[in-house]
Amino acid sequence: MSIRARTRSALSRAAIRSQQRSEGPPRTTRSELVEWARAHLPDRKLVVVSNREPYSHVHQGDRIHTIRNAGGLTVALDAVMQALGGVWVAHGSGDADRAVVDAHDRVACPPDRPRYSLRRLWLTHEDHARYYSGFANSALWPLCHVVYVRPRFHLADWESYREVNRRFASAVLEEVEDRPALIFIQDYHLALAARFIKERRPDLQVAMFWHIPWPNPEVFRVLPWKEEVLEGMLANDVVGFHIRRHAMNFLDTVAETLEARVDLERFAVDRAGKRTWVQPFAISVDAEEIAALAEAAETRRTEADIRERLGLEGCKIGLGVDRLDYTKGIPERFEALERMFEKHPEWQGRFAFIQIGVPSRIELREYRNVQVRVRRWAETINDRFPRTAGPTVHLIEANLDFRELVPYYRMADLCTVTSLHDGMNLVAKEYLAASPDLEGALVLSPFTGAARELERAWIASPYDQEGLADAYHAALSADPDARRERMAALRETVLRRNIFDWMLDVLDTIVGMNLRTPTQEPAAASPATEGGQPSWSAPDESRR
Numbered sequence: 364m365s366i367r368a369r370t371r372s373a374l375s376r377a378a379i380r381s382q383q384r385s386e387g388p389p390r391t392t393r394s395e396l397v398e399w400a401r402a403h404l405p406d407r408k409l410v411v412v413s414n415r416e417p418y419s420h421v422h423q424g425d426r427i428h429t430i431r432n433a434g435g436l437t438v439a440l441d442a443v444m445q446a447l448g449g450v451w452v453a454h455g456s457g458d459a460d461r462a463v464v465d466a467h468d469r470v471a472c473p474p475d476r477p478r479y480s481l482r483r484l485w486l487t488h489e490d491h492a493r494y495y496s497g498f499a500n501s502a503l504w505p506l507c508h509v510v511y512v513r514p515r516f517h518l519a520d521w522e523s524y525r526e527v528n529r530r531f532a533s534a535v536l537e538e539v540e541d542r543p544a545l546i547f548i549q550d551y552h553l554a555l556a557a558r559f560i561k562e563r564r565p566d567l568q569v570a571m572f573w574h575i576p577w578p579n580p581e582v583f584r585v586l587p588w589k590e591e592v593l594e595g596m597l598a599n600d601v602v603g604f605h606i607r608r609h610a611m612n613f614l615d616t617v618a619e620t621l622e623a624r625v626d627l628e629r630f631a632v633d634r635a636g637k638r639t640w641v642q643p644f645a646i647s648v649d650a651e652e653i654a655a656l657a658e659a660a661e662t663r664r665t666e667a668d669i670r671e672r673l674g675l676e677g678c679k680i681g682l683g684v685d686r687l688d689y690t691k692g693i694p695e696r697f698e699a700l701e702r703m704f705e706k707h708p709e710w711q712g713r714f715a716f717i718q719i720g721v722p723s724r725i726e727l728r729e730y731r732n733v734q735v736r737v738r739r740w741a742e743t744i745n746d747r748f749p750r751t752a753g754p755t756v757h758l759i760e761a762n763l764d765f766r767e768l769v770p771y772y773r774m775a776d777l778c779t780v781t782s783l784h785d786g787m788n789l790v791a792k793e794y795l796a797a798s799p800d801l802e803g804a805l806v807l808s809p810f811t812g813a814a815r816e817l818e819r820a821w822i823a824s825p826y827d828q829e830g831l832a833d834a835y836h837a838a839l840s841a842d843p844d845a846r847r848e849r850m851a852a853l854r855e856t857v858l859r860r861n862i863f864d865w866m867l868d869v870l871d872t873i874v875g876m877n878l879r880t881p882t883q884e885p886a887a888a889s890p891a892t893e894g895g896q897p898s899w900s901a902p903d904e905s906r907r
């Protein structure tokens with residue numbers, strides 16, 4: 364490209380960027396969310412509940428080190444909790460977690476700049492093996508993702524799951540004490556928690572978010588404890604899914620499994636005098652924070668270091684960031700890359716691929732198999748298509764903080780998300796937020812929730828090797844202006860709806876639907892409503 368063309372293109376990128384910043388559509392800011400909560404939840408404590416904790420403490424030599432867990436859910440909710448304050452109840456999984464908690468098993472988070480309280484709950488090895496690796500990840504996970512890994516159902520796993528859910532509920536109730544509260548439960552690990560909470564405190568507002576897909580009733584009906592799981596979930600006032608299709612599958616499943624009135628007009632279930640609203644809310648990322656990190660000089664420096672270290676000068680770069688999970692379609696993506704090199708040999712030596720693979724659930728055989736297959740694929744491609752400056756595939760098996768991912772996102776000419784099935788997939792959104800120069804391309808599986816919003820991506824099925832290989836080639840060789848225009852549109856979608864919009868929608872729905880839900884009897888007097896003092900307060904904004 365001539366100097367003139369390069370200057371023109373840089374100016375056009377700068378113009379789009381400044382337009383996205385200044386004239387972009389209004390979105391919820393962190394402080395607007397705080398204002399909203401002050402106005403609408405003045406008297407309620409916010410309690411978030413999840414299996415995975417946002418921060419873990421681990422021993423490193425004779426020191427204790429803090430890790431910010433990189434999972435999409437925890438990163439996204441950490442931003443919200445930092446804004447709103449409250450309590451987060453989660454499993455304490457770090458080997459130094461017990462060493463840093465107070466007498467009530469609480470630790471302030473984030474540890475270097477406390478904004479909320481993390482209440483840790485302890486599990487034995489057996490609990491973990493049965494509740495987490497067993498029922499949650501060997502039964503519900505494959506059942507809901509429908510990727511031809513057979514779910515395994517064991518009574519002992521189910522009993523442990525029920526027991527651990529009961530313990531999560533007890534920890535929540537201890538944190539709430541006798542005050543009013545809004546409880547927000549996360550994901551498939553905790554399908555029964557609302558039931559145990561409501562048994563003791565029916566006055567509390569309880570919502571849960573199911574972050575993975577919900578299958579159709581035909582698939583779900585094989586679960587031996589399907590009634591109990593559904594009843595547990597219907598104890599919530601609101602159940603959220605990322606996309607409408609999963610909410611509809613859930614309603615169909617309830618209709619086929621339980622005696623209940625399913626309202627497909629309003630997306631609600633009435634059962635035993637209780638209404639549960641079932642609604643879609645697409646989660647997103649803290650796009651502004653990621654964009655700011657991407658623009659930082661430090662990120663540029665790290666990017667240059669990585670290029671040099673991995674021998675990537677002068678070649679196009681592809682990127683995949685995933686937990687090493689069989690639902691993510693990582694072998695499928697390598698197969699398609701191999702096919703692209705075969706069909707378009709001009710990319711040999713001129714294209715390198717970085718796969719960041721976060722080790723995950725390694726105690727399960729299926730996950731160890733994925734790890735082995737991914738390593739083999741990296742070797743195969745490196746043997747078949749060598750490069751002089753370094754390997755063609757760099758497999759980085761590490762649990763990187765999302766801040767460490769930003770330089771990788773920024774330098775990638777192509778980011779690929781090839782999930783066989785995924786509730787949302789936040790990698791796609793993080794990549795877009797971290798690409799302010801619009802120099803990149805997103806190749807996205809149609810089987811992600813994200814594909815419903817990110818329609819201008821190169822959509823290609825991981826089950827179609829030829830189609831995926833063609834999408835890689837098309838994305839890499841697209842006309843630069845046309846590609847930038849697509850990136851600008853995609854990025855705007857992410858900037859338009861961030862994690863604070865998601866949280867505001869969820870909270871607003873809980874509050875609003877509570878007003879609309881008919882009650883059969885006056886609410887039972889509870890200690891919470893008898894002269895309870897307002898307990899909700901956001902952390903002091905001036906400390907930010």
Ligand code: F6P
Nearest residue numbers: 415434435436437550574575723
């Ligand atoms: O995709 C579901 C999910 O719970 C995510 O929300 C989260 O990022 C991921 O799984 C983490 O899984 P785990 O806690 O088992 O590492």
